[in-house]
Amino acid sequence: MYAGGRPNRWARFLNRISSMVFSLGIVGHGAVSIETVNPKSRTLLTLPLVIARFDGNEYAVSMLGQGSRWVRNVRAANGNAVIHAGRRRPVLLDEVRADARAPILKAYLAQAPGARPHIPVDQSEPVAAFEAIAADFPVFQIRDAE
Template sequence: MDTSSAGGLTGRHRRWMYRGGRPNWLARLMNRFAARQFSVGLAPPNWMTLEVPGRRTGRTVEVPVVVADHEGEQFLVSMLGEDANWVRNVRAAGGRAVLRHGRREQVRLDEVPVAQRAPILRRYLALAPGARAHLPVDRHAPVTEFAAIAARFPVFRITPDPRPPDPPAGGAEAH
């Protein structure tokens, strides 16, 4: 049983909270609380809130994230893989978003090619205890094991972007 997760939750509980790759009611509640906490800076510096316009409504969606540093750059990783709502919203917004940790920073999120993801995924697991239940590799595993799963977990390079994100038009939003 994984007891290394933050907040006293085991890996089994974390998987239950995100069964099917979507947050259940408890995960949504905890994510809302964490997003508020991270956005005002009441967390380690690399724990932030991602703000991105919803791809259907244009309403701002807030998601707590862990920023991984690797070789002088910063990255976001989707612990839930390709189908995470924030990944779809970032793609629909052309990579334009906001990161908050005490202050707002307009950023551009550019997807990292699969061949370059493995060492970033490894670094991410070292920094994000809550994600360890979702990636099927031990955080101490060799980079080759991360390469085997890299195509399943999107990674985005963070760069400053002085332009605000453009909200998309129409429809209903699901978190």
């Protein structure tokens, strides 16, 4: 459904449905919708996302890597985004350095089973195995914008 890191028609349809359901806040387990704005067209992009919880913090992880549209939008917006799960929550997403991502990626795979086919390290591997791929998968710490 994500050949070349891009969603096909079916994945886009499922993302729309998942975004609507996740935004209601009834799913739990870190399921949210993230809203970003395309800096050129000013169009809103809403996608389903599973928030990783690690070491007392929350993180947004790009399971499709550096080329994800939401990642590009967040970077262009200096980290500004909105997380929606029952209520709209303006947030700042601070990008985590690549050398600090490995344990967060491991925790993310334990919490987001749908991401497992996209990340080329098995969740049962030690944290050291995630270090080799950490630079390829953006991770952002979530902070309240207010």
